[in-house]
Amino acid sequence: MKKLVAVLGSTRSGSVSEAAAEQFIKGAEDAGYEAVIFKVNEMNIKGCMGCGSCRKNGTDCIIQDDMQKYYKELHECSALLVTSPNYYANIAGPMITFMNRHYCMNNPDKTSRLQPGIKLAGIFAQGAPENYPDYPEKYDWYLSTFTGKGMELVGKQIIGGDSSREDAMKKAYEMGRSL
Ligand SMILES: Cc1cc2nc3c(=O)[nH]c(=O)nc-3n(C[C@H](O)[C@H](O)[C@H](O)COP(=O)(O)O)c2cc1C
Numbered sequence: 001m002k003k004l005v006a007v008l009g010s011t012r013s014g015s016v017s018e019a020a021a022e023q024f025i026k027g028a029e030d031a032g033y034e035a036v037i038f039k040v041n042e043m044n045i046k047g048c049m050g051c052g053s054c055r056k057n058g059t060d061c062i063i064q065d066d067m068q069k070y071y072k073e074l075h076e077c078s079a080l081l082v083t084s085p086n087y088y089a090n091i092a093g094p095m096i097t098f099m100n101r102h103y104c105m106n107n108p109d110k111t112s113r114l115q116p117g118i119k120l121a122g123i124f125a126q127g128a129p130e131n132y133p134d135y136p137e138k139y140d141w142y143l144s145t146f147t148g149k150g151m152e153l154v155g156k157q158i159i160g161g162d163s164s165r166e167d168a169m170k171k172a173y174e175m176g177r178s179l
Contacts, residue, residue: 002078004033004179005070009084009095010125011041016159017083017125020172024081024123027176036073040094043067047097054104058113061104074105079119079179080151084142086126086135091142099142105149112150120146121155121175130160154179 006025010017025035043066053062060071074080084095091099105113124139126132139158147153155175159168 001034002032003073003076004028004035004079004081004176005038005073005077006035006081007038007040007070007083007095007098009040009082009092009098011039012085015085015125016165016168017085017123019165020123020125020157020159020168021081021083023169023172024121024176027173028079028081028179029176031177031179033079033176033179036077038066038070038073040098043070043098045094045097045101048100048103055106055108058107059104061101063101067098067101071104075115077118079121079154080146081121081123081176082142082146083123084125086124086128086138089134090138091124095142099145102145102149114149114151116150118151119154119179120151121153121157121179123157123159123172123175125159127161129162130158132160 006021008018008021045067046063046065084091107113122143
C-alpha cells in the first residue's frame with residue numbers, strides 16, 4: 001500500500017491547517033494511501049547542529065530524537081504533506097526546525113538520498129486574507145527545500161482568514177484524493 005506521511009505544524013484547538021490536513025488525509029485514504037501522522041508540537045525535535053556528519057557519510061542525521069521515526073517513514077513513503085500556521089509572517093518555528101533537519105537528505109555530492117517520485121503537498125493557514133501578497137514566497141521557499149531533494153510538488157493550499165471554511169475543506173480533500 002502507498003504511504004502518505006503527514007506532518008502537522010499546528011495542534012491548536014480549532015486549528016484550520018489541522019482540519020484541512022484531516023480532510024487531505026481522508027482524500028488520500030480514499031485514493032488508496034495509508035497515512036502516518038506526525039504532530040510536530042508533540043515531537044522531541046532538536047535543531048540541526050550543523051556538524052556535517054550526514055553530508056560527509058551519506059547518512060540520516062545522527063541526533064537521536066523523534067526525527068528518527070520520521071526518517072524511517074520518509075524513506076518508505078510515496079507522498080509527504082507538510083502544514084503550518086503562519087506565525088509572524090512566516091512558517092511557524094517548529095516546522096522550520098523540522099525542515100532544517102532535512103540537510104541529511106542530500107548525499108555528499110548533493111544528489112538526493114530520497115527515493116525518486118515522492119509527491120509533496122503543503123497546506124498553510126494565515127490570519128491575513130487568502131490573497132495577501134507577501135506570504136506565497138515564504139511558503140514557496142519552504143516547499144523548495146523538499147522539491148530541491150527531488151520531490152514533486154502536486155498541491156499547495158493557502159487558507160486565509162477570509163477563506164470559506166467549507167470550500168477550504170473541500171479543496172484539501174480533493175488535493176488528497178488526487179494524489
Ligand atoms: C504567534 C502568532 C503569530 C501570528 N502571525 C501572523 C502573521 O504574521 N500573519 C498572519 O496572517 N497571521 C498570523 N497569525 C494568525 C495565524 O496564522 C492564524 O490564526 C492561522 O489560522 C493559524 O493556523 P492554525 O489555525 O492552523 O493554527 C498569527 C498567530 C499567532 C498565534
